[in-house]
Amino acid sequence: MPAYDYQLLLKHVLTQGVAWAPNQEIIYRDQVRHNYTTMYQRVLRLGAALKALGVRQGTKVGVIEWDSHRYLEMYFGIPGIGAVLHTINPRLAPEDLAYTMGHAEDEVLIFHEDFWPLVERLRPRLPRIDKYVLISDKGEKPEIKGVDAEYEALLAGVIPLAELPDLDESSLATMSYTTGTTGQPKGVYFTQRQLTLHTMSGGTTLSALGNYGGINKGDVYMPLTPMFHVHAWGMPYVATLFGLKQVYPGKYEAPMLMKLILGEKVTFSHCVPTILQMITGAPGIEKFDFSRWKVVIGGARLPKGLALDATRLGIKVYAGYGMSETCPVLTIANLKPYMEEWEQEKQLDYAIKTGFTVPLVNLKVVNAAGAEVAHDGRETGEIVVRAPWCTAG
Structure with missing residues (x-):
């Protein structure tokens, strides 16, 4: 009998977290509080x-949504049936949005009601999109013409799948567009295998950081x-693989962020x-206790002055580096054991750098001749x- 060819799939990331922490909490603002078991059933x-909407393997499903428990469900549920999750950046100019959604060949669009004016403006330029699903925090469909369903009503109106299907690990799972380029935005895509390996490597790295920024099963993620x-x-x-408590803030509003960080004891x-x-x-920020909070900084260089300000509040900060084309994480700053005895400011000199490669990444800096500097x-x-998760296109 031939050996079973085990496929690296996102559903295994999900089921591991559910099995490990079925009663762990997932929170959305001050509106939703449920557990991993409920989240899995919603996926x-x-x-x-x-599938009832006509989504099939390979269908591109665009999403315009704030950070939420629903987005987490879509991280797993859309690729989990073999469709492709297109995470859409609503900050792009309208002409770039129309271009990316057309280039991606999106056929379904799931969007938060806050973005309806934007979607309405784009709609005449999106002939491929056949179904529009609206997300409402009120859980009801507003009087908007041309919307096929409301997200919560859609979920309530079906019998859940018995399980997510087995797929080929090389099947596309997600796609997005990078604007850090000349000309029009460029698309990148990732497979089930790439995302699963990226998750394993990132989790291994974060759990190995130890006293300076390491995470464990008791952490609260936001x-x-x-x-x-x-x-x-x-x-x-x-966070899902490890079964962590997860907190999603929705639209970034300073009072809500502070309420959640402090009230839910985000770490x-x-x-x-x-x-x-x-x-x-x-x-008045100095009145609050942030001594549990660890924050990875990326997207731009972490200035030492800002790192010092955060450290004075008790926040542990350290840098990471990656690119849209690399899924994205390539490196995370870490203190070697002997560095943990150094004075705090000297430690920060290393914590604000791009750090060391995460497992499975082979990275070099080379000169014009191709020789390592x-x-x-x-x-x-x-x-x-x-790296195993560099985009192929």
Whole structure:
């Protein structure tokens, strides 16, 4: 009998978290509080609902949504039935949005009601989209013409799948577009295998960080990087694999962010420097206890002054590096054991750097001749990288 060819699929990430922590909480703002068991059933309902809408293997499903428990469900439910999740950046110019949705060949669009004016404006330029599903925090369909269903009603109206199907690990799972380029946005896509390996590598790295920024089963996760941006750096997948308590803030509003960070005792997040600066610069912020909070900073260089401001509040900050084309994580800063005895400011000199490669990444900085540059902190060059999760196109 031939050996079973085990496929690396996102559904295995999901079922591991559900088996490990079935009663762990998943929270959306101050509106939703349920557990992993409920989340899993909602993913199965989403799969059934999408199939009822005509979604099939390979169908591109675009999503315009705030960071939410529903987005987490779509991270698993859309690729879980073999469709492709297109995470759409609503901050793009309308002409770029129309281009990316047309180029991606989206056939279904799931969008939050806050984005209806944008969708209505784009709709005449989206002839391929056949179904529109609206998300409402009220759980009801507003009087909007041309919307086929409301998300919660859609899930409530179907019998859930018994399980997510087995798929080929090389099947496409997600796609997005990067604007860090010349000309029109460029698409990147990732397979089930790539996302699963990226999750395993990211989880291994974060759990190995130890005293400076390491995570474990007791952590409380809240993203502060939009979930449309390269899978929120892959961290919702890692949090689900580990069965962590997850908190989703919806639209980024400073009072709600603070309420959730403090009230839900958030211990692990990731964001760009401007979000951290907004928090550290808030009036009266020094009154609050942030000593449990670890924050990975990416998207731009972490200035030492900002790192010092965060450290004075008790926040542990450290840098990460990656690109849209690399799923995205390539490196995360870490202190080697002997560095943990150093004074805090000296530690920060290393924590704000791009750090070390995560497992399975082969990265070099090379000069114009293709030779690796000296590791002296002075010679510069271009990054060349190989990893199992680099986009193939």
